[in-house]
Amino acid sequence: MTGVLETCQAAKAAAGAVGAATTDTKNAALAAMANRLVARSEEILAANAADVEAARSDGLAESTVDRLTLTEARLSGIAEGLGQVIDLIDPVGEVVRGWRQPNGLQINQIRVPLGVIAMVYEGRPNVTVDAAGLALKSGNAVVLRGSSTAIRSNTALAETLREALAEVGLPRDAVAPVADTSRDAVKELTGARGLIDLLIPRGGAGLIEAVVADSQVPVIETGVGNCHVYVDAAADLDMATAITVNAKAQRPSVCCAAETLLVHRDVAEAFVPAVAAALGEAGVELRGDPATCALTAATPAAGADWDTEYGEPILAVAVVDDLDAALAHIAAHGTRHTEAIVTHDRRASRRFAAEVDAAAVMVNASTYFTDGGQFGFGAEIGISTQKLHARGPMALPELTSTKYVVDGDGHTRA
Numbered sequence: 001m002t003g004v005l006e007t008c009q010a011a012k013a014a015a016g017a018v019g020a021a022t023t024d025t026k027n028a029a030l031a032a033m034a035n036r037l038v039a040r041s042e043e044i045l046a047a048n049a050a051d052v053e054a055a056r057s058d059g060l061a062e063s064t065v066d067r068l069t070l071t072e073a074r075l076s077g078i079a080e081g082l083g084q085v086i087d088l089i090d091p092v093g094e095v096v097r098g099w100r101q102p103n104g105l106q107i108n109q110i111r112v113p114l115g116v117i118a119m120v121y122e123g124r125p126n127v128t129v130d131a132a133g134l135a136l137k138s139g140n141a142v143v144l145r146g147s148s149t150a151i152r153s154n155t156a157l158a159e160t161l162r163e164a165l166a167e168v169g170l171p172r173d174a175v176a177p178v179a180d181t182s183r184d185a186v187k188e189l190t191g192a193r194g195l196i197d198l199l200i201p202r203g204g205a206g207l208i209e210a211v212v213a214d215s216q217v218p219v220i221e222t223g224v225g226n227c228h229v230y231v232d233a234a235a236d237l238d239m240a241t242a243i244t245v246n247a248k249a250q251r252p253s254v255c256c257a258a259e260t261l262l263v264h265r266d267v268a269e270a271f272v273p274a275v276a277a278a279l280g281e282a283g284v285e286l287r288g289d290p291a292t293c294a295l296t297a298a299t300p301a302a303g304a305d306w307d308t309e310y311g312e313p314i315l316a317v318a319v320v321d322d323l324d325a326a327l328a329h330i331a332a333h334g335t336r337h338t339e340a341i342v343t344h345d346r347r348a349s350r351r352f353a354a355e356v357d358a359a360a361v362m363v364n365a366s367t368y369f370t371d372g373g374q375f376g377f378g379a380e381i382g383i384s385t386q387k388l389h390a391r392g393p394m395a396l397p398e399l400t401s402t403k404y405v406v407d408g409d410g411h412t413r414a
Contacts, residue, residue, distance in 0.1 A: 004188040007176045008143055008195035011116050014171035015141040019113040023090040025168060026137055032164035033133065034082040040160050041075050047152040048125060055123075055149050063253035063311035068123045068150055078126050082133045084378030091396045092139045106407040111400040113139030115197035118189050119381070120145045120211060122203030125153035130372075130379035131200075132161050132175045138399035143196065145178035145185055147203075155179075190215040200394075202382045205309070220390060222382035225255035225337040226309050227367045230326040230352070232343035233266040239364065240342040241275045246366040247340065249282035252313045255383060256338050256360075256370040259309055260316045262326045265291070268319045272296055276317075284313045291319035306333045323348055327355055334358065336385045338370040359385055359392040 018026075037044070048070040055065050070078075091111045098108040117140050121127045128144055135142035146154040158177035166172050178185055189199060193216045201211040205224045212219050229247050231240040247258035263271055268291065276286055276296040287305045288298030298317060305316040306329070320326045330339055340362035341352040349363045360370040360383075370393065372380025377395035384390045390398035 002188060004145075004178055004180055004185050005192060005195065007173075007178050008116065008118070008189070008192045010173040011141040011143050011176040012195050014173040014176070015113070015115050017171050018136060018141055018174045019092070019115070019139040021139065021170060023092075025170065026090065026139075027086045029136055029165055029168045029170055030082045030086045030133055032167045033129070033161050034079040036160045036164045036167075037075060037079040037082075037129065037157075040156070041072060044075060044153070044156045044160065045070060045072065047156040048150075051125075051150050051152045058149075060149065061312070064123055064149070066251070066253045068125065068153070070125055070153060074126070078129045081130065081373060081379040084373070085133045085137050085396075088137065088378055088396055090137060091400050096402055103411065104409065105411055108405045108407075109402050110405055111397070112403050114399060114401055116141045116143060116195065117381070117399065118143040118145065118192070118196045118199045118217075120186055120189060120199065120201045120203070120207065122147045122207055123149045124202065125150045125157055127202060127381075128154050128157040128177075129161065131381050132158075134379055134381050134395060134399060136165075136170075136174065138396045140197075140399055141174045141176065143176045143178060143189070145189060146181070148181040151179075151181055186211065187214060190217065193217050198399075200382050220382070220384050220394070221386045222384055222394075223255040223337060224309055224335045224385065225257065225383075226259050226307060226333060226335040227256060227338045227340070228260045228262055228326075228330050228334060229258045229340045229342065229367065230262040230320075230323075230330070231264060231267065231271060232323065232326075232341060232345060232348050233264040234345035234348060235264075235267065235271075235342040236344060237267060237271050237274065240271060241278050243340065243342055243364070243366050244275050245278050245282055245284075247368050248279065248315050249284050249313060250366075250368050252284075253311045254368070254371075255309070256367050257311070258315065258340070258367050260306060260318070260329075260333070262318055262320050262329060263292075264323075264326075265319050265321050268292075268295060272317070272319070279315060282313070284315050287314065287316045289318040292317045295319075309335070323351065327352070330356060330358075337383065338362065338367045340365065340367050359383060 286298035372393040
């Protein structure tokens, strides 16, 4: 058995203890994790600084470096996220529905852990903690295969979390890091049927597509985000400017950042120059269609611009004739992640919300809100852009399955 499969085997052996742990024990482990992250912040940040330095030396994009970088404030926020998970209701054992049959049988559908969840992710050390915390609270063990760019950070974080598990008497292997960052390791995970119950890839389109194509275990696709903001004819233009700037410029590297701005033709002459000025002050480059370029100094957009998740301070802008045209553009180019409309026309907002095929729809709000923490989940293990069995930010309920428990009194079936 290879090192990767041995890691999965260890996680599977640990899953039973985590699945049987009480809420109090799991919460104590989460508190210990948060405390140890703070106590060992100097060591963790030093490991992260080495990863960041190597990434810059290798010429990686600034968006990649940003996702990789931990600061004292970011690490504190990650630890606080574990505290928020403590406050959430434990889903394990929840009765989803229950009823009594005419023959007297009591049937309850209850939530149970999935078992072993494996994560494959790129350059996002926060995922190490978020995934471990959510997996633990939902009664699961987790296998963590990060990328080579974050290997020092992930190793320091995982070891910290494993120490916290041991502190409260849970098996360390409930958080099981994979040391091998090669593509072969990913292939082994995709073939680990019987050891892994769910595999979640979190990263770029290439990683997600490769995992989905190769996997012999269930996969949930997460977060390629070609997200749009549509400014309707009935929009408050000051509001639309603030939302657009926030959606694009607040943190361009995240998957919920806006990549395309669609503007109704009736307000384009007033809105496009104003929003272009605001975006320019925020350091955002515009790539526009002919109508946009006639109104501001945007670079002419190429066909690929409408399908690109930039992850950089770049925004594609198009003027559209109406809501129908905006919906058609999103249907053709969106990735079913997050779409936003800015409007005071309730008919338009209701139609947009009903017709857009996306995991999250924002009405008069920034796409940047599609986040487990912002939704009140404490953290997220990923944002699912598929429809089965979870969609949108995935937190505790999405990391469980169900079973039926049937209580009788000597019942037999004729």
